[in-house]
Amino acid sequence: MKLAVVGGGSTYTPELIDGFARLRDVLPISEIALIDPDPRRLAPVAGVSARMLAGAGHPARITTASDPAEGAAGAQAVLVQLRVGGQAARHLDETVPLSCGCVGQETTGAGGLAKALRTVPVVLDIAERVAEAAPDAWIIDFTNPVGIVTRALLDAGHRAIGLCNVAIGFQRRFAALLGADPGRISLGHVGLNHLTWERSVLLDGREVLPELLDGHAETIADSVGLPAALLRRLGMVPSYYLRYFYEHDAVVAEQRDAPTRAAKVAAMEAELLELYADPAVATKPELLSGRGGAFYSEAAVDLAAALLGDRPGPLVVNVRNGGTLPFLPPEAIIEVPASVGPDGAVPLPVDPVPPLLSGLIAHVAAYEELAGLAAMRGGVDAVTDALLAHPLIGQASVAADLAARLVEAGREHLPWARGEG
Incomplete structure (x- = not known):
């Protein structure tokens, strides 16, 4: 089996390789093609990846390519994990919104829109080339903002x-708190990408969320950056990204006085690439744990194995809503447990969602639809409309000001802003 990774020069990639090596019985792979246009990143990442596989006794070979069609040829699955503009663009995503008093984050709010504007067209172009070379391959998107990018891919067929x-x-964190194997835990996970809540935690089919909140609310609250009292009152666990909504003003104040995450990650990436280039390094560096993306490799292996027919089962994925959440249009992309197999993913039934959640979900879903249109069609007016629809912006003067700033800051990656399309 061949698996291709678009954005294979990412410093994330050894996390993937580590998972592939450890979970070889779940997903037998004979070739991993790393695809990246930047040879300065691709060469050291490919080198350490090959050494990691060899050290683990894994038979797969690492191949490299700069062209997606060349690298994806013959692949059964293609993972997309790219970052258009690198950490420099991310820095703008995190700082330009702050200049207008809004949260600066690369996937949530205005920063997420800026990322979508430059990312969606690139991913669609890559997907077209991948489809020509590997028409039957599944495209697994890990590129943020995942919900917007996934909808664009599905809309394009x-x-x-x-x-x-x-x-x-969350599954791994809850399992550790309960002293249980993660495989015994299933979640009542509902919402949109980076806008989700855990409404249920089942251990061997038994509800244990009240028990978790009774005994570990403070620990869980620390991990999501929200007050323990809020979690107890809600009776559920919001994801960390809900902090940008529930504690917006406090987050903005913190961000104004702190270095950007982009700056921290850029420094970390430089150090990681030096480590990867060292021929003596043949295992995943400890430094990589600070890069983010915890358990990404396990999630990717499970999903690829389910899609390719080896281990079908329920997994939390981003998929078309259909009629799962009746307050959203069928075309919306939701993040819920789904039955995943060779024919794709079908959302599992979801208990009725209360207004406290459904109102925010519907609000952000409407923004995501407008964000996708702005990314596809371009135009300052379209960007302004998307910002006006977002619950974290929503004021006409702020939306107009911020749209102009985002477009100017991202001009390098927006052909339409340069009058080229």
Whole structure:
């Protein structure tokens, strides 16, 4: 089996390789093609990846390519994990919104829109080239903002499914608190990508969320950046990204006085690439744990194995809503447990969602639809409309000001802003 990774020069990639090596019985792979246009990143990442596989006794070979069609030829699954503009663009995503008093984050709010504007067209172009070389391959999107990118891929007719590591992170965290094997834990996970809540935690089919909140609310609250009292009152666990909504003003104040995450990650990436280039390094560096993406490799392996027919089962993925959440249009992309197999993913039934959640979900889903249109069609007016629809912006003067700033800051990656399309 061949698996291709678009954005294979990412410093994330050894996390993937580590998972592939450890879970070889779940997903037998004979070739991993790393695809990246930047040879300065691709060469050291490919080198350490090959050494990691060899050290683990894994038979797969690492191949490299700069062209997606060349690298994806013959692949059964293609993972997309790219970052258009690198950490420099991410820095703008995190700082430009702050200049207008809004949260600066690369996937939530205005920063997430800026990322979508430059990312969606690139991913769609790559997907077209992948489809020509590997028409039957599944495209697994880990590129943020996952919900918007996944919808664009599906709207364009690609065999695509979105993946995030939030759910598997909660599963592993809850399992550790309960002293249980993660495989015994299933989640009542509901919402949109980076806008989700855990409404149920089942251990061997038994509800244990009240028990978790009774005994570990403070620990869980620390991990999501929200007050323990809020979690107890809600009777559920919001993801970390809900902090940007529930504690917006406090987050903005913190961000104004702190270095950006982009700056921290850029420094970390430089150090990681030096480590990867060292021929003596043949295992995943400890430094990589600070890079983010915890359990990404396990989630990717599980999803690829399910899609390719080896281990079908329920997994939390980003998929078309259909009629799962009746307050959203069928075309919306939701993040819920789904039955995943060779024919794709079908959302499992979801208990009725209360207004406290459904109102925010519907609000953000409407923004995501407008964000996708802005990314596809371009135009300052379209960007302004998306910002006006977002619950974290929503004021006409702020939306107009911020749209102009985002477009100017991202001009390098927006052909339409340069009058080229």
